[in-house]
Amino acid sequence: MWNGERLQNADRTLLAQFASVQNGLTRALVLAFGSGLLLASAGTAYILRLERQTRARYFELARSRHDLQELSAQLVDAQESERRTISRELHDEIGQSLGALLVDIGRLSAHSTSLEPAIRTQLEHMKSIAERCFQAVRNIALLLRPSMLDDLGLEAALEWLGREVSRNSQMEVTVETEDVPQDLPDAYKVCIYRLTQGALHNAARHSSARNATVRVKHSKQGIRLWVADDGRGFDPARTRGIGLLGMEERVKRLGGIFSIESQPGRGATITAELPPPLGSGASE
Structure with missing residues (x-):
């Protein structure tokens, strides 16, 4: 117990x-x-x-x-x-x-x-x-x-610009246009002209190019500008001056796409793709 x-x-x-x-x-x-x-x-x-x-x-x-x-x-x-x-x-x-x-x-x-x-x-x-x-x-x-940009249109202004650059530099410029409408809005004409002017100036002054080609083509998708040279080229990722930034801003303002293709020793190509402008024959 x-x-x-x-x-x-x-x-x-x-x-x-x-x-x-x-x-x-x-x-x-x-x-x-x-x-x-x-x-x-x-x-x-x-x-x-x-x-x-x-x-x-x-x-x-x-x-x-x-x-x-x-x-x-x-x-x-x-x-x-x-x-x-x-x-x-x-x-x-x-x-x-x-x-x-x-x-x-x-x-x-x-x-x-x-x-x-x-x-x-x-x-x-x-x-x-x-x-x-x-x-x-x-x-x-x-x-x-250029008064011809207002009086004669974009094609005449680009051809004159190409002749002037060829005459005042060691670079030969060829301008090719395809189906560019005469009634482009002023913003488009100025954008394309200034881009071409800046690209040719850079090619003639900085790249020691001997030849450059400018092409402007209109299609249902819009207007495409292509400027290429055979100069010494550069690295777009490392070289981005005020001029190139200004070109890009002009294109983006119109809703377009701006691109640069270049390599050291292999020239440079600047491309701008603009959407069809409203209220002109370019959009037909």
């Missing part, structure tokens, strides 16, 4: 110890679970806060990029307008004044047989200077804004 009481006491002791351990484990699990919930809640709140900040910064960057694109477009429009104005003033004012001066010098030269040799020599010198000034003003006006 005494042994039975001892066994019962031992069982009660074991049950008490087990209950104590169980209570301790329960409290530990509750604390761990609560801590985990607290950490999870804090982590979730932190992640949500970071996500809100990231989204706000993304929208801010997108808005800033849009504002920069709008500013770039306004600057391009202002630049073209200023070029057109200066070109017209040079042609109408200074050009005509120099032309009138050449006429007067010509009339004096017609009667120079009765003048002293020194005076005749001075007249010839004045005529030579006036002719050079007249030609320089004409060239500057055409480079700023």
Whole structure:
């Protein structure tokens, strides 16, 4: 009987110890679970806060990029307008004044047989200077804004540009056009002309090219400009000057795609693919 009481006491002791351990484990699990919930809640709140900040910064960057694109477009429009104005003033004012001066010098030269040799020599010198000034003003006006771009269209302006570059450099330029409509919007004409002008300038000045080809083709998909040269080439991933960035911005502004293919020693090819312009025969 005494042994039975001892066994019962031992069982009660074991049950008490087990209950104590169980209570301790329960409290530990509750604390761990609560801590985990607290950490999870804090982590979730932190992640949500970071996500809100990231989204706000993304929208801010997108808005800033849009504002920069709008500013770039306004600057391009202002630049073209200023070029057109200066070109017209040079042609109408200074050009005509120099032309009138050449006429007067010509009339004096017609009667120079009765003048002293020194005076005749001075007249010839004045005529030579006036002719050079007249030609320089004409060239500057055409480079700023060729009147034929407005009067005769894109094809004539590109052919003139190719002849001028060939005449003033060591590079021979070939211009090829296919089905280019005459009623292109001014934005398209200016974009294609400026891209061609910049590409030929870079090829003649920086790549030591001997030959360059300009192709403009119209199709149902839009208008494609292709300018290639056989110069020394470059790495487009490492060389990206202001001129190339300006070309890309002009194309993107019209919703087009701009690309450069070049390797050192293998020339360069600049391609611009523009969507069909609205409200012109180019979209038919």
